Structure formats: structure tokens, C-alpha cells
Amino acid sequence: MSLVGPLLLATFLFCVGVYGLIARRNAVLVLISVEMMLVSVNINLVAFQNLLFPAEAAVSGQMFALFIIAVAAAEAGVGLAIILNLFRNRASVNVDDVDLMRW
């Protein structure tokens, strides 16, 4: 199998994530965009491991992907808690509204 397919998919997902991060104003959607970027990293790691270094004994690429999945879950949990708390305080999760402090 060629490496081009998985890498294109990963790059596409990463770019969608970056776009979402910049364009979306809803904090939950921003969080989803970041998760999308993390998923693209996982695809990269697993694809490199399987197609370029199948003989590597430590399977470090796939192990790395597993760790990223676990950490991303923790991040999403904390992030949603923070967003929920923000919503309780000001009834909005729009990141543009979060501007009490400037300079």
C-alpha cells in the first residue's frame, strides 16, 4: 500500500482542524477542530509505522498513537468542563465574547 493515501488524508484532516480553529466561534466546535488535528497525527503515526517501519520491535508509532488517544480523551474531558463552567457563568460559549481582559 502506498503512503500517499494515508498522508493525504492526515494532511487534509489537519488543515480542516486548523481552519475550524480559526473560523469557528463556538468553543465546542473549536475543541472538536483540535481533536481533528490530533486524529490526523494518529493517522500519520500509524501509517508511518505500518508502511515505513514494519520491522521496528518497539512499535513506537502505534504506541504513541495509543497515548495520544488517551491524552486527547483527558483533554476533551477537562476542556468540556471548562466550557461548561464558562456557559454557567455567562450563558454563552462564543469565544468572541470572552474578552474581559485585553492588553
Place this chain on the structure above:
Amino acid sequence: MLIDWLAIAPEIALTVTALLVLFADLNLRGDAKQLVAPIAGLGTVVAIVFTAILWGDERATFGGMFVVNEYAVVFKLLFLGALLAILGISWRFFAEGRYYQGEYYFLLLTSFVGMIIMPSARDLLLLFVALETVSIPAFIMAGMRKRSLYSSEAALKFFLIGVLSVALMLFGISLVYGFTGTTDLAGIAAAIAAAGDVEPLLLAAVMLVVVGFGFKISAVPFHFWAPDTYAGSPLPVAAMLAVASKAAGFAGLLAIAFIAFEPLAEFWAPVLGVIAILTMTLGNLIALQQRDLIRLLAYSSVAQAGYMLIPFGLARPGATVVNDAAVQAVLFYLIAYAVMNIGAFGVAIAVHRRTGIRSLRDYAGLAQQSPLMAMGMTVFLLSLGGAPPTVGLWAKFAIVQAALTDVTMFAVVLMVFLVVNSVIAFFYYLKVVKTMWMDQAHEGMPALEPGFNLSLVVIVLMVGTVVLGVLPGLISDATSLTSLVAAG
């Protein structure tokens, strides 16, 4: 696989303490909850003892992923010392402020577990896990004041920037893995050196990793979250973010830059050098206009990060002497920075907790109110500026010394910016000092009651700033022994 338990004893001690704190908080009621702070302090002391035992040892465990050497031990002592000081300045703040004490100490200790793993990590995987162990509790701690709009705003900004930086860094790491086939730092360096010609995509990957750490250490142009987060978080958390979290970022950046990407130093060193110039200049120029002491300290800490980035700009592939000197200079500066900056935040906490003020104008006449606190703040600010006889002077001197090991055109440019920025910085540091000592106090200022712990921390740090300023050898003897790349 055999595990070297002694090598990870400090981490285990701190983890056990964190769990004990959580358990104690669950079972204690009412005022007895105050006990969690001494438990945390005791556990920290145990961890310090275990770390001190490791001094002089060379140990590697977990298949070489986790290395203990003098460099790691110095860093761990720095973090654990900072933890003790932060515990001291947070006690009254959290005990009286109706905060969630048990949770705070648990999160604080967890975050520090990640930090003391950081200087030992020799694998991208462990570095990533350590970095996240530092960050995720810190996100929650920034939002600790649940009902405060400022605190939730600080937490959201910190969180979004934090996850973004990690995502960028991970994308870079995945590409580096694709190029080299390993996540071991030394293995990456060997693979890059063996590959010969440099792929542009690999350089882009390196830059992504550097950008990720740039957010952590709040380097310009990735600094904008820092002042908002520091100002919105509870003040002890701001102290922790400004000192310990930043030092952890530097520990990771040092390992990545000087071990894994060392063969590519001719590409990243100029970039980091330019970032250093931008960081110190912009940080200082914006700090000049701040009216709020916490924001002033935040921008000053941005500028300080710029000074600490200078040695990175000096690095060159293969030049072991220069690189070692650069690493030692960063380490020296971090130690000095921790001493003086935690102290400054300690005084800010003492003033804020009693009077609720944070604007610079309200510091007028602090010297009559509380000579000790005013004296402490003066010493810390002078030290941050780099005046003799304080440790801040020697910290800047260490950087100049690193630049002098091998003088290049770029090193000279960096030194010019260092000197010019030190002068700019004095302007706003001295403005605070003048307000404290010369301006007339406002009517009806309540007396400060800093409490025993905070006063002790401020006194110790103040004495430390001056003593280390007279005898800088106390630090440099330890840091000059350290070499990032240990044999074994």
C-alpha cells in the same frame, strides 16, 4: 524489564503524596481540611530527599527513556523547591478564600509530577506525556474560581492555546518519526546526522515542535495568552504558571533542541535567536504600559523568557563546548528566575489577599504599611532587572558568558539586545519601587496580614536572592557540572 526504582523515587513520592492529599480531603471535614497543605509540604520534602540522594548518580531506566543525571537532578531540585515555595504562598490564600483546597493541592502536585519527569525524559513519547501531565491540571487550576468570569476566561484561553500548541507539536513529532523511524531523542539525532542532506519537510516538522514549546514558554508571537491567564487565575496558580510551568517548557525544549535536533542547530538556532530578540523587546515594551501589577509581572516574565532563549540562538551543530555552555546558562537563569519571580508573586499575593487590590497605583506607600513586603518586592524587582548585588545580575552574566565561549556576529547582536532590554526593563521595575517607597499611601488601607508561611517564603527568597547575588558559585558550581547528554 527491570525498573530502577530509586531513579523514579522522587516521582513516586510526589504521586503518592498527591493521592494522599486527595484521600485526606475526601475524609476530612470542616477546618480539618487545612491539614492537606502540611501533608503536601511533607511529601515534597520527602521527594527532595530522594532527589538529593540521586546527585552524582548516572541512572537510566525504562529502556533508556528515563535518565537521571546531574542535569536532571538540578532541574528536579529547582521544581521541588519552587513547589515548596508555592505551597507556602498559597496556604492562606486558599484557606481563607473559600476555594477547593484539597483539589487545588492535588492538582498542583500532579502538575509537578509531570515537571520532574520532564528533565529526565529522553523519548518524545515520555516528553509528550510529561508535558500533558503538567498542562492538564494547570488548565483546571486556572479556572479554580468557578464563579469568577475572569477565572473561567483565563482557563478557556489557556486551555485552547494549550491544546492547539500540543496538536501542532504532535504533528511535527509524527513527521519526525516518519523521517527517523524512532522516538528516542538520541536515535533521532543519529538518524538525522546519518541522512546527510536535510529535507525541507523535516525542517518544517522541527519548526512545528519549536512552535509548540514556544506557546508553553510564552515566547513572542505565542505569548498573548499569558497575561490574560495570569491575571485571571488565582494568584498562586499564576505564580506556578509563570515559574514552574515555564521552566518545564524550557526543560523539554532543551532536551529536544540540544539532543534530538542538535545536528540541525544551524537551522533552528537563528530562528530561536530572532524569537529571543522579539520576545524580550516586545515583552519589555508592553510591560512599560501596564497599570496592573500582575499583568506587569506577566509581561516581565515574557521578557525573561526572551533572555532565556538567547543561549538557544548560540547553539551550533557539533560544537559541544558552546552547546554545553548554552544549556548551563539556561539552567542558571531558570534557577535565578524561580527564586526572584516566586518572591515577587508572594508579595503580590500578600497585598492582594488583604486589600483586594492589584493596580500599580495602589501599591503607593506600601513601605510604610509593611516594610518587610516592600523590601522584599524591591529586592525581587531589582533582581529581575539584573542589579547588583542580586542573583539576577549573575543570571544575565551567565548568558553573556555563554555567548563569549565562541563569539560570532549573531552572538554580539543578541548581547546588544540583552543590554538594551535590561535598561528598558529597569524603567518599569523601578517605577514599582518608586511607587512603593516614595508615593503617599491612600487613606484607609487595611494592614497586611501575610501570615507566617508567606512571610517565611518571602524572607527566605529575599535572603536567597542577595546571598546568591554575592556568592553565585552556589548555583554555578552545580550547574557547571551538568551536561545534558550523559553517558549511559
